[in-house]
Amino acid sequence: MNASEITQKYYRADKLPHIWCPGCGHGTLLNSVVRAIDKLGLNKDEVVVVSGIGCSSRAPGYLDFNTLHTTHGRALAFATGIKHANPKLHVIVIMGDGDSSAIGGNHLIHACRRNIDITAIVFNNNIYGMTGGQYSPTTPHGDFGTTAPYGNIDSTFDLCNLAQGAGATYVARGTAYHANAMDKLIEKGIQNKGFSFIEGLSLCPTYYGRKNKKGDAVKMFSFLKDSCVDKKVVEKKPELGENKVIIGELYNNPKPEYTESYQVIIDKFQK
Amino acid sequence: MSNNKSYKLLQGNEACVEGALAAGMKFFAGYPITPSTEIAELSAQKLPKIGGRFIQMEDEIASMAAIIGGSLTGLKSMTATSGPGFSLMQENFGYACIAEIPCVVVNVQRAGPSTGLPTSPAQGEVMQAKWGTHGDHPVIALTPNSVQETYEMTIKAFNLAEKYRTPVILLMDETVGHMREKLTFKDESEIEIINRKKPTCAPEEYVAYRPEEDMIPPMASFGEGYRYHVTGLSHDETGFPTNNNKLAGEQVERLINKVEQNIDDFSYYDEYKMEDAEIVVLAFGGVSRSAMTAIDEMRENGIKVGMFRPITMWPVLEKQISAIADTAKEIYVAEMNYGQYFYEVDRIAGKKCPVKKIVKVTGELITPNEIIAAINGGK
Amino acid sequence: MFNKIEMRxxxxxxxxxxxxxxxxxxxxxxxxxxxxxxxxYGPEARGGASKAEVIISKDEIKYPKVTKNDILLALTQKSYDKYIASLDKDGILVVDESVNVNEDVPYKVYKLPIINTAINSIGTHMVSNIVSVGVLYALMGDGVISYDTMVSSISDRVPPTTIDKNIKAFEEGIKLIRG
Structure with missing residues (x-):
């Protein structure tokens, strides 16, 4: 299917254009989500896309699925209710960095721990964009935000390590630049019967870029390209991984899935 | 004793679960908290046996979110908590109001504020039930005063949630939640069950938030082929966000009107020895039990006193309370808080007759003697 | 004639x-x-003195708490000390023999070997509560609850494998009053 056919089939055309700023990485990441769903041939009626609050959270509104735009940080808790209540549904959650790891951090680790069959994708732009550029848990140490006018003194979350440590059974990192790779990571994440966590490195030229003198969107995209290296490459040539962000499939270790385990309990009582 | 007893000695909390199951509950999400925990425990035990689903979430914020998710897939959903957890649920309670998600939220009230006295009764969330979440919104709250009534009102709570597409609060207190008394089960044929209105049109014609005559939009479940959008932002009838101030205002008005204009449909209350009452005690939940005993004693001494007991706490039963004030010489509002519902009663009745408070915040049930003393002292 | 009994x-x-x-x-x-x-519940229940109340009445029971305590059972000194003040002056006090009580009181006092009966006759202190049920049942007087109903109520509420032991404990309790 070519790009316009995909748009036709999966986007709510009347809701476009989207609200994202020129140069924002979110649109590219969202296209990866859609292409992965298309590749897997999922029935649109059985796909639920859930989001929280922030720039990323506007994504579901543009998509022609069952879509749920919830409260800040709580997307995974809503999604858990949906998946547990109707395990037949494919539940995909799109969150922002602050959304998923600050206000929603507790929900994130517990969704990971349960290994419930949800695919969580974080559009990480290292900033609170919707509210105008405050530092988030993924803003690099020393960088600036409107609430870090003298430089961010916080340490930065490695979201993938966090998800893996908390029990996610599939963990991957991709970027808005490496679109084809991102498609595949999401595709595999959806296929994993369990909790999948995929960090999508995005970019925010409007707030993060401007505040930190990162140049325009093109320059920021180039930075994504240059600063990231795939795990497989580093495995062969470790020296190429120095001072780089590792992308690709980081962890894949299936375990019993939550709703299936619950079904075993239900089945015990079926005569 | 026969093995097929149609009654059981049960706690109020247990009766709540029995009522929920009778009403068709299939999904429960919750977090342990005294004195409501038995509701989660019993739900965990019973739901899988009927093919339903229980989940213990990481906190009450998540519990409220999860039941909204459960309800969106078409399952009748409930959560239960107490004061501190009720505070945490307020955020997503508001979401359920604006997104019009049927669900039942049980709050077994304990003494506060904050952690307070976790095992002691109170009625400190009377106002929070109405105003706890931000913004203007509709609230239906029911308060039972016995094990039997807890069962019956839980069924009604589900029915009202489904009928009006709105979260319904069952506002219990520790006294009623923990006491054991007789519950007579109803036969399935005697129980009225209301299910949410579903769309009858084709999916491509479905306008998710377009209200019908009754102000309520039909609700499709996720997964049924009606792909629609749900948001906590102000939205138009398509369900998509709008910045149109007029539409936003109309939405809030409709949400409130669909509940408040139908108050006659669910005006539940009880009157005790009110026929010739000159003094009226307005009491609800556990305190009403004390009030009835107090009234029995005062009646023996020739005092013409009766009780009005709202079961529907929100919306306030304005008509009934106003009518009482037409004949009563004075009204005492007895509640296990520092005076909350008093302000509603005083607003409605205060211009017609004196309205006085009988309050207690020690974490103990108001006793009959305290009510008698307050009324005698007031003479 | 019985109309209402409030027990603690x-x-x-x-x-x-x-x-x-x-x-x-x-x-x-x-x-x-x-x-x-x-x-x-809670700290009160865990702090050493556990309390349960039951009101039995021919009429509808409104106020759910004990106001006129007709019968008080105290199996420990701590519980006796804590709850004795609430006993009605015409009431009945039942304590285990290990409990020191003030004997110069208006209410009737039954100081009985409840725990030892459980240990010696049944072989476990675990059934002290059911021995107590027997004692209280005998003191409540005839015509409140039938013997057969008590037996089936006990049978319904104790673990199935312990029914016989518990029925025996109930009967031993009755004997402590009736001989």
Whole structure:
């Protein structure tokens, strides 16, 4: 299917254009989500896309699925209710960095721990964009935000390590630049019967870029390209991984899935 | 004793679960908290046996979110908590109001504020039930005063949630939640069950938030082929966000009107020895039990006193309370808080007759003697 | 003639006074009476003195708490000390023999070897609560709840493998009063 056919089939055309700023990485990441769903041939009626609050959270509104735009940080808790209540549904959650790891951090680790069959994708732009550029848990140490006018003194979350440590059974990192790779990571994440966590490195030229003198969107995209290296490459040539962000499939270790385990309990009582 | 007893000695909390199951509950999400925990425990035990689903979430914020998710897939959903957890649920309670998600939220009230006295009764969330979440919104709250009534009102709570597409609060207190008394089960044929209105049109014609005559939009479940959008932002009838101030205002008005204009449909209350009452005690939940005993004693001494007991706490039963004030010489509002519902009663009745408070915040049930003393002292 | 009995059963946590109260409430319902059972929770229950209340009445019970305590059971010194003040002057006090009580009192005092009866006759202190049920049942007087109803209420509420032991404990309790 070519790009316009995909748009036709999966986007709510009347809701476009989207609200994202020129140069924002979110649109590219969202296209990866859609292409992965298309590749897997999922029935649109059985796909639920859930989001929280922030720039990323506007994504579901543009998509022609069952879509749920919830409260800040709580997307995974809503999604858990949906998946547990109707395990037949494919539940995909799109969150922002602050959304998923600050206000929603507790929900994130517990969704990971349960290994419930949800695919969580974080559009990480290292900033609170919707509210105008405050530092988030993924803003690099020393960088600036409107609430870090003298430089961010916080340490930065490695979201993938966090998800893996908390029990996610599939963990991957991709970027808005490496679109084809991102498609595949999401595709595999959806296929994993369990909790999948995929960090999508995005970019925010409007707030993060401007505040930190990162140049325009093109320059920021180039930075994504240059600063990231795939795990497989580093495995062969470790020296190429120095001072780089590792992308690709980081962890894949299936375990019993939550709703299936619950079904075993239900089945015990079926005569 | 026969093995097929149609009654059981049960706690109020247990009766709540029995009522929920009778009403068709299939999904429960919750977090342990005294004195409501038995509701989660019993739900965990019973739901899988009927093919339903229980989940213990990481906190009450998540519990409220999860039941909204459960309800969106078409399952009748409930959560239960107490004061501190009720505070945490307020955020997503508001979401359920604006997104019009049927669900039942049980709050077994304990003494506060904050952690307070976790095992002691109170009625400190009377106002929070109405105003706890931000913004203007509709609230239906029911308060039972016995094990039997807890069962019956839980069924009604589900029915009202489904009928009006709105979260319904069952506002219990520790006294009623923990006491054991007789519950007579109803036969399935005697129980009225209301299910949410579903769309009858084709999916491509479905306008998710377009209200019908009754102000309520039909609700499709996720997964049924009606792909629609749900948001906590102000939205138009398509369900998509709008910045149109007029539409936003109309939405809030409709949400409130669909509940408040139908108050006659669910005006539940009880009157005790009110026929010739000159003094009226307005009491609800556990305190009403004390009030009835107090009234029995005062009646023996020739005092013409009766009780009005709202079961529907929100919306306030304005008509009934106003009518009482037409004949009563004075009204005492007895509640296990520092005076909350008093302000509603005083607003409605205060211009017609004196309205006085009988309050207690020690974490103990108001006793009959305290009510008698307050009324005698007031003479 | 019986119209209403308000009982308070107290002891240390784990002695099963709540179950004892539930058995009375269950039996009362089975015999067509009204009953309400309540108990202490949390710090109060864990602090050494556990309390359960049961009200049995021919009429509807409104206020759910004990106001006129007709019968007080105290299996431990701590529970006796804590709850004795609430006993009605015309009431009945039942204590285990290990409890020191003030004898110069208006109410009737029954100081009985409840725990030792459980240990010596049944072989376990675990059934002290059911021995107590027997004692209280005998003191309640005839015509409140039938013997058969008590037996089936006990049978319904104790673990199935312990029914015989518990029925025997109940009968031993009755004997402590009736001989």
């Amino acid at each position: 059963l107290s002891g240390s946590g784990g002695q099963g006074v709540i179950l004892a109260a539930i058995i009375f409430a269950d039996a009362a319902l089975a015999d067509g009476l009204n009953a309400i059972q309540t108990q202490s």
